[in-house]
Amino acid sequence: MPVAGEIAPLSVAEFRGFRDLILDEAGIYLKDSKRSLVESRLGRRLRSLGIESYGEYFQYVTRQPAASAERREMINCITTNKTDFFRENHHFEFVRDRLIPQARARAAAGESRKLRIWSAGCSTGEEPYSIAMTICEALGTDRSWDVRILASDVDTEVLAAAEQGIYDGERLERVPETVVRRHFLRNLDRSAFQVKEDLKSMIRFRRINLVEPAWPIRASFDAIFCRNVIIYFNQATQQRLFERLTGYLKPSGYLMVGHSENLQWLNAMLELVQSTIYRLRDGAR
Ligand SMILES: C[S@@+](CC[C@H](N)C(=O)[O-])C[C@H]1O[C@@H](n2cnc3c(N)ncnc32)[C@H](O)[C@@H]1O
Known part of the structure; x- marks a missing residue:
């Protein structure tokens, strides 16, 4: 008793x-x-x-x-919310080295200068802020781009922390010091770092439950990061989710998944570009 x-x-x-x-x-x-x-x-x-x-x-x-x-x-x-800045860094290198140069080439050929990225299951914000920093660093002083990042999670507590954007110094250890200085301010007691408004303004935070039947999203995306979210989903739920996510990709868009996640059952729709990075096959939609 x-x-x-x-x-x-x-x-x-x-x-x-x-x-x-x-x-x-x-x-x-x-x-x-x-x-x-x-x-x-x-x-x-x-x-x-x-x-x-x-x-x-x-x-x-x-x-x-x-x-x-x-x-x-x-x-x-x-929910399990483990995350990190620049976790699985090759995804951010891919954004810098492939996605942005390709978007630039399309813009030079007359397409709009827009970048839309979705961090689905963003936890406490390290992932969307890493995406935002990567894009800012790659575009440099070129302000002609319209960049928007959607950061969503089912967990309202982590979303509130993400939106606040305050991190202990040790969370930022993997971020180069020059990048930290450009995008963060030190708190008065110097114990923590606050994301600067410029970076934050690129991101919209929303509660989106990925298993709900309707998502309040109209955009289509150049990249969707859905990493380390589906580990606890059963296979049917994983499959349904990724089929839906592909519907939100631009024809040239990429889907980034976590290191242990394999989308081989979507082979007819998606082709593997690099480890854990997929794109729509031509004519898949
Ligand atoms: C382990 S974290 C991964 C964070 C980040 N994507 C990364 O890879 O570093 C997984 C996140 O997925 C979120 N999540 C779990 N189920 C979800 C659902 N049904 N809809 C949206 N987010 C969900 C959790 O709240 C958690 O913040």
């Missing part, structure tokens, strides 16, 4: 209830081995709400319609 004020352990049946709910809400599939992870992550939420059992919390999050806000909080607790 749990002592008053203590939370009773998460039972197998309760875990399965949350697992199905989380799968339905965010596409995240939690294996049986994740029970203790779910217990500890949701436990924090239960404590902050003063709820003493997982069963009671389950009732709370499934009560319609007021429960939808709490379901977001529940998903915020469950």
Whole structure:
């Protein structure tokens, strides 16, 4: 028996209830081995709400319609948000060395000077800011380009941190000092760095749940970064997601995925350009 004020352990049946709910809400599939992870992550939420059992919390999050806000909080607790500036750096080198020169060549041939990039599953912002810095560094003083980056995540907490754009010094260790100086300001106590407004203004932050049937997006993109997001999705969800994402690529656009993610089942649609970088095959749409 749990002592008053203590939370009773998460039972197998309760875990399965949350697992199905989380799968339905965010596409995240939690294996049986994740029970203790779910217990500890949701436990924090239960404590902050003063709820003493997982069963009671389950009732709370499934009560319609007021429960939808709490379901977001529940998903915020469950997501894994590990990220880094210039993580899997070859994607940023590809933007600098291939994507931008190709866009420049198309502009010289009369196409618009627009770049649209989507960081889908942007976590705390390191990925979209790395994209923005890469583009700024590559375009230099050329201000004639209209560049917009969409940064989205299902987790409202990480999105708020991304939009704030404040990072500890050690998070920026992999960013060259000259680049840090150009794009960040030091806080007054010098403990942290704040993204400058110029860089931030290139990015729009939005909550987008990738497994929801409609996305509030009209643009098509020169590149979509969807990296290290699908690791917890089952194969059917992964496939549906990537089929949908390809519909948002420009014909010349690229799809970047995480190092362990393989889209071989989309071979008919996508061709591998470089490790983890894909483009639409000619005539695929
Ligand atoms: C491990 S982080 C990866 C961050 C970044 N893309 C990178 O590679 O460094 C995965 C992110 O995907 C987000 N995510 C998980 N399920 C999602 C969903 N259904 N819709 C949108 N984002 C989701 C998580 O909230 C998390 O911030």
